[in-house]
Amino acid sequence: xxxxRTMRTAIYLLVILLSxxxxxxxxxxxHDQHTEDTRGATACQDAHALxxxxxxxxxxxxxxxxVRDSVLYVVFSQNNHVYLSLSTDLGRTYSVPTAxxxxxxxxxxxxxxxxxxxxxxxxxxxxxxxxxxxxxxAGEIRFTRxxxxxxxxxxxRTINTDNALISHRFDSISQDSKGNLYLVWIDKRAQIxxxxxxxxxxxxxxxxxxxxxxxxxxxxxxxxxxxxxxxCRVALAQDAQGKVVAFWRHSFPGQIRDHAMAYVxxxxxxxxxxxxxxxxxxxxxCPHHGPDLSIDARNIAHLAWFTQGSQHQGLIYGQFDLKxxxxxxEQVFDATPGASRPQVYAIGSDVYxxxxxxxxxATELLMRRSNxxxxxxxxNQSLAKTQEKxxxxxxxxxxxxxxxxxxxxxxxxxxxxxxx
Numbered sequence: 001x002x003x004x005r006t007m008r009t010a011i012y013l014l015v016i017l018l019s020x021x022x023x024x025x026x027x028x029x030x031h032d033q034h035t036e037d038t039r040g041a042t043a044c045q046d047a048h049a050l051x052x053x054x055x056x057x058x059x060x061x062x063x064x065x066x067v068r069d070s071v072l073y074v075v076f077s078q079n080n081h082v083y084l085s086l087s088t089d090l091g092r093t094y095s096v097p098t099a100x101x102x103x104x105x106x107x108x109x110x111x112x113x114x115x116x117x118x119x120x121x122x123x124x125x126x127x128x129x130x131x132x133x134x135x136x137x138a139g140e141i142r143f144t145r146x147x148x149x150x151x152x153x154x155x156x157r158t159i160n161t162d163n164a165l166i167s168h169r170f171d172s173i174s175q176d177s178k179g180n181l182y183l184v185w186i187d188k189r190a191q192i193x194x195x196x197x198x199x200x201x202x203x204x205x206x207x208x209x210x211x212x213x214x215x216x217x218x219x220x221x222x223x224x225x226x227x228x229x230x231x232c233r234v235a236l237a238q239d240a241q242g243k244v245v246a247f248w249r250h251s252f253p254g255q256i257r258d259h260a261m262a263y264v265x266x267x268x269x270x271x272x273x274x275x276x277x278x279x280x281x282x283x284x285x286c287p288h289h290g291p292d293l294s295i296d297a298r299n300i301a302h303l304a305w306f307t308q309g310s311q312h313q314g315l316i317y318g319q320f321d322l323k324x325x326x327x328x329x330e331q332v333f334d335a336t337p338g339a340s341r342p343q344v345y346a347i348g349s350d351v352y353x354x355x356x357x358x359x360x361x362a363t364e365l366l367m368r369r370s371n372x373x374x375x376x377x378x379x380n381q382s383l384a385k386t387q388e389k390x391x392x393x394x395x396x397x398x399x400x401x402x403x404x405x406x407x408x409x410x411x412x413x414x415x416x417x418x419x420x
Contacts, residue, residue: 044409051078051097053085054412058114058391061405061415063398064123064149070398072415073150075117075127080104082115082129084150090403091415100144100153106132108139108169111392112233112290116173120181125150126215128173128183131158135165137231141185143173145215159209161221162189167204170290172234174264177242181211182264183218184234184246190226203227203251203286206234208264225262225273227251233290236264239322240299247276247293247303249286257283259291259305261320274325276301277318279309294346299323302351302374304342315342315355319374329374334366345395345402349373352418354383354393354404362387365406367418383416384408 044055053059056076063070072087074094081104083097108130109115115129125146130139141159146152160168167188174182187207194201206224211217228234229249239245243263250260252275259277291305301320307313314335319328333342338358345352351374354367364385368377388409396403402419 281309
C-alpha cells in the first residue's frame with residue numbers, strides 16, 4: 001500500500017511540473033486523474049485514508065486563476081504536516097495532497113490559529129502557520145513559498161527571530177498593491193520583558209515583518225502595537241489604495257476587550273492605533289473569538305465581531321470609515337447565545353455575513369446579504385447544518401463569485417456558492 005501511494009504521489013508531482021508551463025488551469029486539469037475524495041467522519045477514521053481537506057484540521061482555501069478556469073487551492077493540517085490539495089471542480093474532488101513541510105512538526109490548528117495561504121504575483125504561493133514549541137502556549141511563526149504554482153515548496157523558515165520559547169502565534173499574511181508581503185502575529189516578548197523589569201503589562205503585542213522581494217527575505221521583527229488580546233486572530237485586508245490594514249481584539253485600560261485598527265507600515269515607522277469598537281467588554285482574559293474585516297472601494301471597512309460588553313452583546317456588524325476614523329451603522333445581527341464566528345465580505349455594493357449557531361441539537365450555517373452597502377439586509381438564510389463538530393466558516397472568492405467554505409466532521413469540507 002505504501003509503495004502504491006508513493007508511486008501515485010510521484011506521478012502527481014511529475015504531472016504538475018510538466019504542465020505548469022502551460023498555465024495553472026491546464027496543470028490543475030491534469031490532477032483530475034489522481035484525485036481522492038475522503039469525506040465524512042467514517043471515511044476519515046480509515047487508517048489507510050490519505051490526508052485530505054475533509055479529514056484534516058483547519059482548512060483554508062483560495063482560488064488561483066488559470067488560463068481558462070480557476071483552481072481551488074486548500075491548505076490544511078494533518079499528521080503534523082501542512083498539506084496543499086487542489087480541486088478543479090469546485091471541491092467535488094481533490095488532488096492527492098502535497099506535504100508542504102517535509103519534516104513533521106507540531107502545528108497549531110485550533111480554528112482561530114490555522115495555516116494560511118496567499119497567492120501573489122506570477123502565481124507564487126505563500127503559506128504560513130504556527131509551529132508548537134515546548135512551553136505553555138509557545139510557538140514559532142513559520143513561512144514558506146512555492147515558485148512553481150504549488151508543485152514544490154522551499155524549506156520552511158522561522159520568522160520570529162528572538163528564539164524564545166514563548167508565544168508567537170495567530171499569524172496572518174497579506175500583500176499590498178506593490179506586491180510587498182506582510183506577516184503579522186501575536187507575540188509575548190514585550191510582556192516577558194515587562195515582567196522581568198517588574199512592570200505590569202496587559203495582554204500581548206502585535207509584531208510584523210515585511211518582504212520587498214516576494215518572500216526571499218524579510219525585514220527585522222517590528223512591534224506594531226502593545227496590549228493586543230492574547231488569543232484572538234488578527235484580520236488583515238487591503239484598503240482602497242492597496243495598503244494593509246489590521247483589525248484585532250485589543251486590551252484597553254481597565255481590561256476592556258474591544259477592538260482596534262492600524263495601518264501596517266511598509267517601512268520601520270510607528271503605527272497609529274485607532275479604536276474601532278466601543279462595546280465596553282470588561283474581561284480579564286482572552287475570549288478566543290477574533291473579528292473579521294473587508295474593505296470596499298470607498299475605503300469603508302465592513303467589520304464583524306463578537307462581544308459581551310455592556311453596550312452591545314452578540315454578533316455585531318459595523319462600518320468604519322478609514323478616512324474619518326468613525327464608526328456607523330452598528331447593529332446586532334444575532335444575539336442568540338449559540339451564535340459565533342462571524343465573517344464579512346464586501347464586493348461592489350454587496351455585503352455578506354456568515355456565521356454559525358448552535359441550537360442545542362445541531363449547528364447551523366447562516367448567512368445574510370445586503371445589496372446596498374450594508375444599509376439593509378435580507379432575512380437569515382440557512383446554508384447547511386450538522387449534528388457533529390464543525391470548523392469556523394470562511395469566505396472564498398473566485399473573480400465575481402462568492403463561496404462559503406465550511407468543514408464539518410460528518411459532511412467533510414463544503415464549498416457553497418452564495419453569489420451571484
